[in-house]
Amino acid sequence: MENKNIQSKSELKKFRQITQGAYLLGFFGHINALFLFWYLDIPELVYFNIFFSVPVFGLALYLNSSACENSAFSLACIELLFHQIACTYFIGWGFGAHFWLIYLAGLSFFNPNWHRFLQFGFLALICVVYVSISYLFQEGIYPLSEEMQHFSYMTNAVSTILIISLLINFYAKTTKKLEYELLEEQKVTENLLSKIKSLFGQQISHKVAKHIMENDEEIKTTQFHVSIMFLDIRDFTVFADSRKPSEVAKFQNIVFGALIKIISEKHGVVLQLLGDGLMAVFGAPIKYKNHEKNAIKAGYGILECINTLIEEEKIPPIKIGIGLHAGNIVAGNIGNEERKAYSLTGKNVIIAARIESLNKDFNSQFLISKSIYEALEKRESDSIEDLGEVKLKGFGTPTRVYKLM
Numbered sequence: 001m002e003n004k005n006i007q008s009k010s011e012l013k014k015f016r017q018i019t020q021g022a023y024l025l026g027f028f029g030h031i032n033a034l035f036l037f038w039y040l041d042i043p044e045l046v047y048f049n050i051f052f053s054v055p056v057f058g059l060a061l062y063l064n065s066s067a068c069e070n071s072a073f074s075l076a077c078i079e080l081l082f083h084q085i086a087c088t089y090f091i092g093w094g095f096g097a098h099f100w101l102i103y104l105a106g107l108s109f110f111n112p113n114w115h116r117f118l119q120f121g122f123l124a125l126i127c128v129v130y131v132s133i134s135y136l137f138q139e140g141i142y143p144l145s146e147e148m149q150h151f152s153y154m155t156n157a158v159s160t161i162l163i164i165s166l167l168i169n170f171y172a173k174t175t176k177k178l179e180y181e182l183l184e185e186q187k188v189t190e191n192l193l194s195k196i197k198s199l200f201g202q203q204i205s206h207k208v209a210k211h212i213m214e215n216d217e218e219i220k221t222t223q224f225h226v227s228i229m230f231l232d233i234r235d236f237t238v239f240a241d242s243r244k245p246s247e248v249a250k251f252q253n254i255v256f257g258a259l260i261k262i263i264s265e266k267h268g269v270v271l272q273l274l275g276d277g278l279m280a281v282f283g284a285p286i287k288y289k290n291h292e293k294n295a296i297k298a299g300y301g302i303l304e305c306i307n308t309l310i311e312e313e314k315i316p317p318i319k320i321g322i323g324l325h326a327g328n329i330v331a332g333n334i335g336n337e338e339r340k341a342y343s344l345t346g347k348n349v350i351i352a353a354r355i356e357s358l359n360k361d362f363n364s365q366f367l368i369s370k371s372i373y374e375a376l377e378k379r380e381s382d383s384i385e386d387l388g389e390v391k392l393k394g395f396g397t398p399t400r401v402y403k404l405m
Contacts (some may be wrong), residue, residue: 015112018170020064023076027057030083040091042142048086053079073111077122080104081129088133092140094149096156101130103160106167221332226283227295227324227372228349229268230356231259231302234319236276254314258305266298267291271342279353281344284331292326292375299324299366299404319365323356326371347395354392355401362387362403370400 030053037045056079063072080100087097108114108123144152233239233255240248256278260270263280267288272279282298283291299322309315327348334343355367373384389398 016064016067016069019069019073019076020061023057023060023064023072026076026079027054027061030054030057040142040144040148042090045086045090048083053083070111070113073114077104077107080107081126085129085133088137088140090141091144091152092149093134093138094153095140095144096153098130098133099156099160101126103163103167106164110167221330221334223328224284224287224331225291225326225328226281226331226344227291227326228329228344228352229263229280229282229295229299230277230323230353231280232277232321232356232359234321234360239316239318240275251315254309255306258309259302262301262305263298266294266301268294268298271344279344281329281331284329284344285342290375292324292372295324295326296368296372296376296404299368303365321356321359321364322366323352323354323359324367324372325352325355325369326375327351350394351392351399354394355399358390358401364403366404368402368404370402373400373402 030049034046034049034054037043037049056075060072060076060079063069063075081104084097084100084104087095091097105123105126108119108126111119114122239251243251252275256273259278263270266282268280268282269284270278270280280298282295302320302322306315306318306320310317325348327346329344329346329348331342331344334341334345351369355369358367359365367387368384376384383404385403387401387403390401391398
């Protein structure tokens with residue numbers, strides 16, 4: 001808003017400077033016209049300039065310098081309109097005063113403060129006057145010699161051509177400048193949005209960030225049927241205690257960087273990054289079917305990725321634990337106006353976390369619940385070991401758990 005006000009003040013100052021020069025030119029121009037009409041012996045136009053034209057432009061100069069730009073501009077336009085009518089009436093169409101009406105038509109849109117209705121209304125008035133005087137005032141009251149008539153006609157025509165050309169040049173330069181400024185502002189805005197999206201995406205996930213930014217309303221708390229993944233790096237505390245903080249940070253960047261990419265490729269969203277694990281969801285905040293299969297594929301991809309990183313000696317030998325469970329949860333923004341986070345709530349989130357922790361008991365790396373198992377195809381389930389009903393901490397009803405080989 002502040003930049004807009006500064007720009008408006010700058011444009012107003014420029015408009016005032018241009019019109020002040022035009023009024024000054026009009027003031028002395030009409031003094032010169034006064035002597036011309038005196039030389040041509042047309043007393044009515046001499047008096048018209050003495051008592052109307054010159055005082056009007058003098059008043060326009062004063063008003064414009066007193067920050068009354070609209071009043072000054074309106075007075076100048078009215079004077080130019082009546083001046084051309086009077087000249088054509090007394091001297092005739094051949095004098096060429098009508099050319100200035102063409103220039104005046106261009107001025108209809110010069111004042112940015114004029115309302116659109118006023119601009120088009122004044123243009124329509126000029127057109128009506130132009131057509132009317134072409135029929136009514138072909139022959140003036142004071143005929144000029146053929147030589148003087150030709151000279152006046154060409155002088156008015158050339159003057160109008162020059163002024164209209166300068167006016168068009170002003171419009172063209174202003175438009176080009178505004179277009180350039182708009183493009184520069186667009187580039188700045190795009191870079192800023194890109195940085196915001198990138199930083200925002202680093203905090204919650206690119207998919208959640210994109211979903212928030214592309215919707216007018218914030219993400220509402222909604223019930224979803226999703227697959228929830230919990231992942232834990234085994235004995236991370238021991239690993240971290242025996243190494244420098246820089247080495248631990250490097251290890252985390254390598255591992256989590258690779259895992260986030262795999263989850264994202266399988267249409268999952270990483271909601272939390274812990275020091276020794278992560279939490280991800282498949283099927284929210286954008287709902288889609290078969291999220292269980294995507295979660296399974298992501299889990300296998302993670303195991304394969306960890307083995308590859310170990311073989312390439314990018315990370316030391318480690319073991320991980322993955323727990324998958326599918327069910328209904330409530331997801332949305334939780335927090336206040338200062339700080340909000342996209343989060344999942346519900347018993348199925350806790351069940352997924354409990355299943356992941358069972359990897360220690362079963363000496364496994366990948367466990368799933370019955371809800372995930374039922375979404376698998378027959379050929380996929382053949383390589384899965386049924387661990388039976390397992391009682392989870394905090395739950396009275398046992399949960400059937402399966403171990404993926």
